[in-house]
Amino acid sequence: MRQPLVAGNWKMNGSQSSIAELMDGLKAGLSGVSGVDVAVCPSAVYLDRVGSMLNGSSINLGAQTVSEYESGAYTGENSVAMLKELDCRYVIVGHSERRSLFGETDAQVVAKYQAVRDAGLTPILCVGETLEEREQGRAQEVIASQVGAVLDALGADALNEAVVAYEPVWAIGTGKTATPDQAQEVHAQIRAQVAQSDAVIAEQLLILYGGSVNAGNAETLFSMADIDGGLVGGASLKVEDFVTICRAAT
Numbered sequence: 001m002r003q004p005l006v007a008g009n010w011k012m013n014g015s016q017s018s019i020a021e022l023m024d025g026l027k028a029g030l031s032g033v034s035g036v037d038v039a040v041c042p043s044a045v046y047l048d049r050v051g052s053m054l055n056g057s058s059i060n061l062g063a064q065t066v067s068e069y070e071s072g073a074y075t076g077e078n079s080v081a082m083l084k085e086l087d088c089r090y091v092i093v094g095h096s097e098r099r100s101l102f103g104e105t106d107a108q109v110v111a112k113y114q115a116v117r118d119a120g121l122t123p124i125l126c127v128g129e130t131l132e133e134r135e136q137g138r139a140q141e142v143i144a145s146q147v148g149a150v151l152d153a154l155g156a157d158a159l160n161e162a163v164v165a166y167e168p169v170w171a172i173g174t175g176k177t178a179t180p181d182q183a184q185e186v187h188a189q190i191r192a193q194v195a196q197s198d199a200v201i202a203e204q205l206l207i208l209y210g211g212s213v214n215a216g217n218a219e220t221l222f223s224m225a226d227i228d229g230g231l232v233g234g235a236s237l238k239v240e241d242f243v244t245i246c247r248a249a250t
């Protein structure tokens with residue numbers, strides 16, 4: 001059995017006071033909830049602060065991205081060693097906003113993914129098609145190639161105990177959600193692709209859905225056979241909604 005994961009991607013949001021309020025609410029709302037792993041991914045600036053607030057709670061810390069380089073003259077970047085020192089357990093890799101707004105290529109995504117694995121942290125590899133690609137009937141091909149970039153470069157072992165997040169780009173922050181059937185179809189496709197290399201790793205692989213998950217649609221999405229939780233943006237900034245979404249995964 002795969003234990004579901006719900007991860008909140010706070011993106012570039014929050015302030016010292018709003019984060020304190022959010023964390024107080026989440027710790028209270030999620031205390032005693034079992035059967036789901038929960039993570040919050042604040043801006044790198046707040047990782048240290050949020051990490052201290054998590055002390056004594058079962059909520060995990062995640063980062064939104066990481067440098068592919070170990071250390072050195074990379075102004076503005078954060079290394080995986082730095083994230084590890086702050087007790088991050090997860091690192092989101094290849095989020096569509098990183099790919100589209102900051103030009104991250106598959107090669108960079110693979111390098112970041114490997115850096116995260118090498119440090120013993122868990123990558124959350126984001127994949128997903130744009131609306132144009134879906135309308136052209138290319139969703140399957142695009143997702144297979146994004147997953148394939150990691151599989152081909154690093155082998156199936158690299159997906160052992162890792163997390164993939166299917167996030168259709170057209171559903172992120174738009175209020176449009178993939179239907180449970182649409183999402184399930186893609187999740188099953190991803191699992192089948194990994195199974196071609198290693199059936200056991202594929203069976204254990206957590207595949208999250210992301211894209212306008214909210215308190216109202218989470219339960220139906222998470223009830224699908226290959227949907228193992230969610231990567232949640234907007235709704236992860238609202239205590240009640242995020243708690244409801246986490247509970248929906250149990």
Ligand code: PEP
Nearest residue numbers: 172173210211212233234
């Ligand atoms: C995301 O950014 O990963 C995401 C899924 O955002 P939202 O839930 O706001 O669509």
